[in-house]
Amino acid sequence: FLTRTGSESGDHKIWQNGFGTSVNGGSYALNTSEGIIEGKVPWSELGGVPAEEDIIMTFSIYRADGGDKAFDTGSRGDALDYATPTSGNTFNALIPESGGDQGRLDHAETVAFESPSRTIVGTDGTGNDTGWRLLTTPAPSVTRGDLEDDLNFNVDSGSLLHTWDGTSWVGASSSGVPLPRGGGFILYFFDDDVDPLTSDGITLDAPGGIAGSAEDVSVGGLETGNRFHLLGNPYEKAIDLSSLEGPSGGDLVGAGFQATVQIWQPDPGVWTTITQGTADDNIATWQGFFVERTSTGSGASTLTFKKSGRQNGDGDLIGSKSRPVNAENDTTQQALVDLSLTVAQNEDTLAQDDGTVFFESRATTGWDAFEATQLSPPISQAYATLSSPTERGGTLVRRTQASLPYPTRVDTFVVPLSARAVETGGTATLRWPADTRGQLPGRWTVELEDTDTDTRVNLRNGSYTFDLDPGDGTLSAPDSARFRLHVGTSSAIPVEMTRFEASQEAETIRLTWATASETENAGFHVQRRRNGSDWQRLGFVEGAGTTEEPRTYRFVDDALPFDADSLTYRLRQVDLDGSEHFTDAHTVRRAAPDRVELRKPFPNPAPQQATLRYTLPEPTDVRLHVYDIMGRRVATWANRRVEAGRHERTVQTSTLASGLYFVRLVTDEKRRTRKLTVVR
Structure with a gap:
């Protein structure tokens, strides 16, 4: 076809070889998978036209059978995209000449576009x-x-x-x-x-052919x-x-x-x-x-x-x-907390949902354009949801995404959260997935408060588990939501904890934890409790003060309460200025005894009383007899059915004369004996 350069001399260049060929530097390439006919013309090659001159050429794609024009392009470097061709159609490329005449491509192409x-x-x-x-x-x-x-x-x-x-x-x-x-x-x-x-x-x-990329697409009837x-x-x-x-x-x-x-x-x-x-x-x-x-x-x-x-x-x-791009940079003016709710029974996941708190510089404290109303799952009758309730025009609205203004100063935001169960229920776990935390500046704190149990946990250190029954989460107002999410934009987190673990090793519990950074950290008080009792201080591990380097710590608890089947530990982190922060608690369930064992009595010698400890791998009848050195039974301290586990019993020795005795543990199948000395 002919191309008019627009120069006064009226020079022309002629391409007569069809699509996919190149003459005098011009090329027309077909991409049938994307439905694009792309025209590229080196403008400086056109006769009589300076390279720096802005030349506009208008190409048109027509169907060769006389169908409607598909597309015009009138700017430098445009692709010749088609609009709505059908696979197998033949196309001609035309360009206007002076006086409205059109040059026609001498060699038309039949194009089989992919669906x-x-x-x-x-x-x-x-x-x-x-x-x-x-x-x-x-x-x-x-x-x-x-x-x-x-x-x-x-x-x-x-x-x-x-x-x-x-x-x-x-x-x-x-x-x-x-x-x-x-x-x-x-x-x-x-x-x-x-x-x-x-x-x-x-x-x-x-x-029926690809839908063409050359046109804007409007969707009406909304x-x-x-x-x-x-x-x-x-x-x-x-x-x-x-x-x-x-x-x-x-x-x-x-x-x-x-x-x-x-x-x-x-x-x-x-x-x-x-x-x-x-x-x-x-x-x-x-x-x-x-x-x-x-x-x-x-x-x-x-x-x-x-x-x-x-x-x-x-x-x-x-x-x-x-x-958001680089949440660690305050100039981003966007940050995100993605929360995940999972409901399970017997290790089978029954329902899941996500909820989002979005911080954006254009957001407001009331309802704004960045909120998203929660949708129910498509065509589902049993499900669980995690939402942030709010009021809008006097109506309760559950939000799957709540938005707040991006903070410009140190502050704490409190966002109500509701976990709802519809025709399902089980053990629910609410967590802040680790792979999403990069969307929030590392110095911000994220804590979950359960108003039903008066519990508050740091979601950076772990998840929160609770019972969710069918019908739970029904709300009358936003204030009746069970949970509160506290997002703090403190200037610095004293200690950025990356790991806190507790595990049993023989007759000890080994605690290990790691930090990514520390700011004026005096150290960690290690605390333990059993069966909901008060926290007991076990020891202190000195911190690193201020450092940006990762640090690893450990503490071994070798004085375990003998008859405790489980023990709970936490760390009380203390700053140099005396302020304190607690980690989430970790519970260790001790391995069950695998044999009948009678430990040494203590104290030994015993003036007034002694403590006996024994283990049972299974329920059995237990008898604790005391014999003197002549082999005579002088006391019976137990004769009953006892459950499996670790057991501790304090016995009175004040009724026994000074001397050496033998304490014998008798079960259905085993006998174990220990020496006990009584003194006055």
Whole structure:
């Protein structure tokens, strides 16, 4: 085809060899997997035109059969992206000449573009990856029927695919149900013998041609009376969430929506959040997601995906939490605390949920654009949730993400938390996962308060376990929430503890702990208690003062209460100025005795009384007899059924004459004897 340079001399260059070839430095390359025809022209090679001159050439892609024009490009270096071609169409490239005439490519190309597809990968074996996926398709005019060659929809347990009508899920019961571009749906994977979701994955494709990347995609019909709207990435590449705009441009907040969107994560079965404007706020291709209207009855009814937001890669289909950049740097003005709730019975996980506290410089103390209202799991009747309750317009709202202003001074924020169980229950564990802690400055403190038990734990040092019964977590007001999260922005943490462990070694308990840094640390008081008794001080380990180097400490408790089946330890860290901080408590359950044993009495000699200690590996009848040196039985100190374990008994020796005696322990199968001397 002809190209007019725009120079006064009217020189022309002619490319007549078609796409994928190069003449005089110009090239046209096909990328059928992405649906892009890319034109590159070295402008300095065009006759009569200085290299520094800004030349604009307008290319157009037409269907050779006379169909509608697909796309114009009028700026230097633009790719010639097509809009909505069908696989197998033939295209001509045209360029306007003076007077409106058009030069035509002498050699047209027939292009077989690939259909969009996405492989969803699981783990080998069946039943490991069962669950819902929140999806979309990056192609127009797709129906449920287009996915029926990928999954078996002939099941008796209900619809595999559901769409969202603005207020609830609707089962797609027929092949003709449309799946609009820019909208979303949920699809259930059984991961069974028929459709196993293995490491090779299941590939979904949308026949009818790729959906083209050259156009913005608008999604209309978003009823202002509905709170939640289900959208989907309309492109064959990941998009930056910041490219989702309202009718007048701007971000989601300007269009009347929350800045935070939600995506269902089937493993472990929780809603995860992505906040517009944060680092890594990308939405993967084929990914569906929920947007939340800030106030029902207002805001835009149309949102537009801008083509400029397309990324180079496909992105993580499941989605991930937004990750602020370098939380250790105060200038970031963003920080995040991600909490995890797990409910289990007999080591079987029954339910899980996540909750987030987001610190952002643009957030306010009241409801703002960075909050996210909690959604129930898709089509599930038994579940557990972790939320931060608040009041909005006199109505109780559970938040899966609560937002607060990024602090500008030393302060402590208190956030109510509620753990709710719906038709499930068990042993609940609330933790701050270690792999998410880099989202919060290291000097900030994170503590969980249980108002029911008056317990407060440092989540940097461990998790918190409690009983969660069906119906727990029902709220009448935010203040009735059971838990409080205390986030402190103290100028420095005296000791950044990375590990505190307690383990049994023979007849001792070995304590080890490590620190990442210390500030004016005088040292650690080691404390112990048993069966809820008062804490007892065992010893003191000197600290390192102030250091940025990791340090490791240890303490051995070699004076264990003999009959204690379990012992609990903690550290009382003391600063040089006398202030103190406690670690979480660690309980050690001692190994059960494996033999019948009678320990030496003490004191020995015994003036008035003596203590006897013995161990039993199983329940048995126990008799404690006392014999003099003539072999005569002079006393019986025990004759009863005794449970397995460690036992300690204090006996009176004041009734015995001074002299040497033998104490004999007799069980159903064993006899053990020890000497005892009585003195006056």
